[in-house]
Amino acid sequence: MIWQAFWAVVRRDLLLAWRRKSEGLSAVFFFVVVAALFPLGIGPELNVLRNIAPGVLWVGALLSSMLALQRLFEADYRDGTLEQMALSPVAMPLLIGAKMLAHWLVSGLPLVLLAPVLGLQFDLSGDALVTLTLALLVGTPILSLVGGVGAALTLGVRGGGVLLSLLVLPLFVPVLVFGAGAVEAQVSGLGVQAHLSILMAMLLPAVFFGPLASAFALRIALE
Amino acid sequence: MLTISNISCVRGHKPLFAPVSFSLQAGQALHLEGDNGVGKTSLLRIICGLSPADAGEILWNGSSLNKQNPEVVESFRASLCYMGHNLSLKDELTPIENLLFDAQVAGRSLSHEKGMGALRKIELNNRAHLPLRVLSQGQKRRTALARLSVSEAKLWVLDEPFVALDAQSLDNLRALLANHVLQGGMLLFTSHQAVELSQPNGHALDVQPIRLVAA
Numbered sequence: 076m077i078w079q080a081f082w083a084v085v086r087r088d089l090l091l092a093w094r095r096k097s098e099g100l101s102a103v104f105f106f107v108v109v110a111a112l113f114p115l116g117i118g119p120e121l122n123v124l125r126n127i128a129p130g131v132l133w134v135g136a137l138l139s140s141m142l143a144l145q146r147l148f149e150a151d152y153r154d155g156t157l158e159q160m161a162l163s164p165v166a167m168p169l170l171i172g173a174k175m176l177a178h179w180l181v182s183g184l185p186l187v188l189l190a191p192v193l194g195l196q197f198d199l200s201g202d203a204l205v206t207l208t209l210a211l212l213v214g215t216p217i218l219s220l221v222g223g224v225g226a227a228l229t230l231g232v233r234g235g236g237v238l239l240s241l242l243v244l245p246l247f248v249p250v251l252v253f254g255a256g257a258v259e260a261q262v263s264g265l266g267v268q269a270h271l272s273i274l275m276a277m278l279l280p281a282v283f284f285g286p287l288a289s290a291f292a293l294r295i296a297l298e
Numbered sequence: 299m300l301t302i303s304n305i306s307c308v309r310g311h312k313p314l315f316a317p318v319s320f321s322l323q324a325g326q327a328l329h330l331e332g333d334n335g336v337g338k339t340s341l342l343r344i345i346c347g348l349s350p351a352d353a354g355e356i357l358w359n360g361s362s363l364n365k366q367n368p369e370v371v372e373s374f375r376a377s378l379c380y381m382g383h384n385l386s387l388k389d390e391l392t393p394i395e396n397l398l399f400d401a402q403v404a405g406r407s408l409s410h411e412k413g414m415g416a417l418r419k420i421e422l423n424n425r426a427h428l429p430l431r432v433l434s435q436g437q438k439r440r441t442a443l444a445r446l447s448v449s450e451a452k453l454w455v456l457d458e459p460f461v462a463l464d465a466q467s468l469d470n471l472r473a474l475l476a477n478h479v480l481q482g483g484m485l486l487f488t489s490h491q492a493v494e495l496s497q498p499n500g501h502a503l504d505v506q507p508i509r510l511v512a513a
Binding site: 076077079080083084086087090091094095153154155156158159160161162163164165170297298 | 346347348349350372373375376378380382383384385386387388389390391395399400402403404405407429
């Protein structure tokens with residue numbers, strides 16, 4: 076019964092994202108445009124491009140996920156779905172975790188899949204592209220999970236979007252440092268395992284505490 | 299059995315309504331009355347557990363509903379169906395999708411046939427494949443009422459269930475509520491109109507009024 080409710084929330088949110096395609100696509104398109112503007116603005120200096128590639132792609136991913144975060148709980152809050160989730164006999168953190176999973180599938184996974192293609196513009200080597208994709212695969216769920224807590228805390232606040240960015244972006248710094256660092260380590264031949272392990276070590280507590288903290292904040296927002 | 303004892307609610311340093319106590323037993327219907335802004339919705343939200351009460355206690359089958367009794371809270375939630383001002387329907391989903399997802403999130407399973415049957419009763423089965431955003435306000439409310447009819451919850455807490463319904467839907471809703479009460483369910487609702495529920499044999503069902511007064 077519990078997992079049925081979990082997967083029902085995932086399927087509902089994916090179906091909603093499919094029916095409101097423009098919302099999900101805009102954040103992904105934003106990522107593509109930001110990543111494409113840098114090579115145009117900086118010029119065809121391959122050494123420079125290779126050096127800035129990890130940072131630019133990661134910052135693009137951070138900002139794009141910020142765009143999508145604001146809508147994570149907004150619609151459910153307005154139409155009362157969140158109330159029904161709070162009143163469900165199924166534990167609320169589990170249902171919120173399901174929402175975060177669906178959110179990552181819609182807004183995080185496309186970035187992971189697009190990153191190697193965009194990395195080509197920066198003349199990244201094959202190995203570096205693989206590392207970039209792996210680091211994003213581990214790192215973007217952290218953005219959805221930690222960002223979800225911020226989205227829950229700023230729910231219903233006027234001008235919540237800006238507040239959300241101020242609240243959450245500093246928390247993304249470690250993910251940015253180690254995510255971009257993994258690619259740099261690969262390029263300079265240092266090995267990426269340490270960086271990926273640290274990202275993984277950040278993901279695990281985020282999986283556990285993210286939905287719990289969000290559910291707690293959402294209950295306060297509903298009062 | 300649901301027992302409300304001396305519940306009060308403070309908004310902006312002032313008590314909203316005078317402390318209220320009542321109990322609701324199986325097969326009983328309560329009509330919560332009161333002027334606009336006296337706190338009917340707030341009281342219903344407190345009873346459901348969405349907002350905390352500032353004083354007083356809520357008992358479910360004799361045990362207090364609070365964080366210290368998680369298993370009581372869980373059994374209460376499994377028996378509760380709450381319908382507030384927000385209908386918790388998704389405009390992008392069709393009525394049948396709304397019903398099915400909603401039942402699953404509430405931890406119940408609902409078959410497609412049963413869901414369609416409920417929509418047939420409210421004459422929405424020929425709209426079951428249309429997204430809710432193209433339906434009228436009244437049809438949306440009827441979809442929300444179809445959710446009631448497939449809910450197996452024992453306790454129904456309804457906030458203004460009678461607004462925006464046409465005469466036929468009003469009759470359907472009254473029959474649905476009467477049937478729930480006759481089958482041993484509990485019903486707590488707010489409404490600004492007088493509401494009469496009748497049994498199939500024509501006898502009126504006893505609907506007990508609870509008057510909420512400003513403090």
